[in-house]
Amino acid sequence: MKFVDEASIRVEAGKGGNGCLSFRREKYIERGGPDGGDGGAGGSIYFVADAALNTLVDFRFQPRYRAGSGESGRGKDQTGAKGEDLYIRVPLGTSIFDDENEDYLGDVSKADETLLIASGGRNGLGNVRFKSSTNRAPRQTTSGEPGEGKSLRLELKLIADVGLLGLPNAGKSTLIRAVSAARPKVADYPFTTLVPNLGVVRLGDHQSFVIADIPGLIEGAAEGAGLGVQFLKHLSRTRVLLHLLDIAPVDGSNPVDNFLTIERELKNYSAGISEKDRWVVLTKTDLVPQEDVAGMVQDITEQIKSSEVWAQNPTKNQKTSFFPISAVSGEGTSALTAAIAQYLKALEEQQVDDSLKSVDEERKIRDEVHEDGLRRRARRHASRQQNPPGDDDEDENNLVIHYEP
Numbered sequence: 001m002k003f004v005d006e007a008s009i010r011v012e013a014g015k016g017g018n019g020c021l022s023f024r025r026e027k028y029i030e031r032g033g034p035d036g037g038d039g040g041a042g043g044s045i046y047f048v049a050d051a052a053l054n055t056l057v058d059f060r061f062q063p064r065y066r067a068g069s070g071e072s073g074r075g076k077d078q079t080g081a082k083g084e085d086l087y088i089r090v091p092l093g094t095s096i097f098d099d100e101n102e103d104y105l106g107d108v109s110k111a112d113e114t115l116l117i118a119s120g121g122r123n124g125l126g127n128v129r130f131k132s133s134t135n136r137a138p139r140q141t142t143s144g145e146p147g148e149g150k151s152l153r154l155e156l157k158l159i160a161d162v163g164l165l166g167l168p169n170a171g172k173s174t175l176i177r178a179v180s181a182a183r184p185k186v187a188d189y190p191f192t193t194l195v196p197n198l199g200v201v202r203l204g205d206h207q208s209f210v211i212a213d214i215p216g217l218i219e220g221a222a223e224g225a226g227l228g229v230q231f232l233k234h235l236s237r238t239r240v241l242l243h244l245l246d247i248a249p250v251d252g253s254n255p256v257d258n259f260l261t262i263e264r265e266l267k268n269y270s271a272g273i274s275e276k277d278r279w280v281v282l283t284k285t286d287l288v289p290q291e292d293v294a295g296m297v298q299d300i301t302e303q304i305k306s307s308e309v310w311a312q313n314p315t316k317n318q319k320t321s322f323f324p325i326s327a328v329s330g331e332g333t334s335a336l337t338a339a340i341a342q343y344l345k346a347l348e349e350q351q352v353d354d355s356l357k358s359v360d361e362e363r364k365i366r367d368e369v370h371e372d373g374l375r376r377r378a379r380r381h382a383s384r385q386q387n388p389p390g391d392d393d394e395d396e397n398n399l400v401i402h403y404e405p
Ligand SMILES: Nc1nc2c(ncn2[C@@H]2O[C@H](COP(=O)(O)OP(=O)(O)OP(=O)(O)O)[C@@H](O)[C@H]2O)c(=O)[nH]1
Pocket: 166, 167, 168, 169, 170, 171, 172, 173, 174, 175, 185, 186, 187, 188, 189, 190, 191, 192, 193, 194, 214, 215, 216, 217, 283, 284, 285, 286, 287, 325, 326, 327, 328, 329
């Protein structure tokens, strides 16, 4: 299963400035001749790859982009200033398509790589340009040309940074709904979630991360019981797992036992996954009297920390490992997302130094995205020609997160 982030945007490069019609007029100089300068060229629009971005969510809030127009030329043969170029920052691996004819326009895959996407309009010429031996006083100028305008579709294959796990009904889907634009179904029966959902959590301009909600796990999951195990592999690329634990389960079960059940399954399933950083999130704190929350959290925390499973948890020394939240009242959710963002940022900074291993992996992923994008494009194009618009086919293996402008 692949997760694809999409955004539709409109870009308009700047118009070229008009040429100027002017004649030199100075005391004692008669018929000074033409001196109207050229206009400035319109600004162009470029994409530039930014390693610090990892989703297209910002484009949801700003779907239109314009570069500066060139200024008109002036007398005394002065050229108008060039319109300012616009650089739009996109995550590494973003593929760009023309939204109208489905043409593939390119992608940016290395940090700071730029791609010209819409050229600024050509500048107009001033009348000084048209001077000739036969026409000493030309009144001719040309206008600046409009810049290129394009409707674009951006695509990015998303890799979840954060994975949610827990028993059915632990509140995974409710949490992802509370912190992102994802809208998975929520209900008070187990196995509400049948396929993974991805949510993009946005913490302000240029800061976002991706969180994956997978179906609940149950005892025996590692041997195939329930649904969850086939989705565990999607968590293999996440950087931190949140283990969600209902603080007061309606079935009367003990949260600590529930925690141990899931941890055992993880261990049985794969060493790789069970060694991932893991935080404990105690959910539904609004269901217990407020004055009891702190005591219960402390109690559960202590019991978990004294368990054998916890002793083997490689992240056991982290101070930030326990988060009480209520996705319904919102209590504790921003503290959680802020801690995740900070954690991911710290990891990113570390990886700048020792990322050689992941370079190959990233390249592979990008190649995949690229080819995948082309295939999807071709399919969509074919289907548009066969079917009336609106009958869009989406590859059933791709889950698309599309931000409508
Ligand atoms: N009061 C309260 N109820 C919650 C909270 N979070 C989830 N719930 C309820 O718990 C039930 C299960 O929530 P889901 O988010 O569907 O749980 P899930 O972990 O996604 O469950 P599965 O998809 O079945 O694995 C629903 O009835 C939710 O309304 C919370 O913070 N407070």
